[in-house]
Amino acid sequence: MRFAFDKMHGLGNDFVIVDARRQPVAIDAARARAVADRHRGIGCDQLILIEASGEADLRMRIWNADGGEVEQCGNALRCVAALTGATRIETAGGLVAAEQGGGGITIDMGAPRFEWDAIPLAYPLDTAPLPLGWDGLAGGHALSVGNPHIVFFVPDLAAVPLDRIGPVIETDPVFPKRINVNVAEVTGPAALRLSVWERGAGLTRACGTGACATAVAAIRQGLVSGPVEVRLPGGPLVIDWTPGGTIRMTGPATHVFAGEAEWEAFA
Structure with a gap:
């Protein structure tokens, strides 16, 4: 099976973005590592999967280069907003809003959390500063x-x-x-x-x-x-x-190229 992808970056933090709304694909840790490999794969810091969402324009999932799925990525949010035009994006870290303007893409990242169990820490500690x-x-x-x-x-x-x-x-x-x-x-x-x-x-x-x-x-x-x-x-x-209040982040999102690859190559 061939799949389409877009290569993008935000200030050099680079992504392979796969839109699974067009063509469903299955991602696991091994496949994410294979795609991210800069010598034998496509190469990226994070693999991004776009899926349908019932509460936003789309859902964004994120795998780091080591194969671990994570909650949030600010640079990837700007890239996905620029690529798709989405203004509301669902992530495992919460819903975020995006705006496009002359100064770049602005993402409303929501409010920060400072409680020990929201970070999380393994046990109760002061978080500002952490006594370690x-x-x-x-x-x-x-x-x-x-x-x-x-x-x-x-x-x-x-x-x-x-x-x-x-x-x-x-x-x-x-x-x-x-x-x-x-x-x-x-x-x-x-x-x-x-x-x-x-x-x-x-x-x-x-x-x-x-x-x-x-x-x-x-x-x-x-x-x-x-x-x-x-x-x-x-x-x-x-x-x-x-x-x-909430955090607003503004910066660029750059499209590098679009491509296709054989999915079985990353088994």
Whole structure:
């Protein structure tokens, strides 16, 4: 069976998007890993499946490159909105709204959650800051923006070996669903620089939910005021949040190419 797909990226965070509304396909962890493989597959950070939804324009499902299905992906939301024109998208992390404008795609990510069991943690702990540390990184702020994040603010982002510390924090037993690890440096009154170790994908050029979580944590601590420009290795996103409100993320979505492949090649 041949299937059609679109290759897209948001600031270098890249996706293979399959529209299963046209042609049903079955995804499991092994197949997701095979599609994501950059040497033997199509290659991507995440595999995105579009399905019909009874409560929104469509449903979006997300598999990381390691084959794990996850709840939310901000960059993929922008890409799916740009590809399909959808304005309401159902995800495992909740319903989100999308708007298209001259400045890019804006996604209303919903309200952040700060309760220990909403992130989740394995047991009750203060989440802002979390009273834990890993190899010099301490005082992290844990929150959920549809998926779990921990955010650390440091004076020198370049001095943090996130490629080494990231996987240790991601898989710590205190995070039963693992966690995305964000390390940020405040560079201005409304500006941050950010690196992200993404759960199931590793170091990434951009993470939309990571930018949202980091901006929220920084605004909550009074380190910056919104809207905040969050600069990732792949480029900037603009995040706006007022305490008590929802998070709005604005950034680009780029279509790279459309293609077809043999489904059996990824068995």
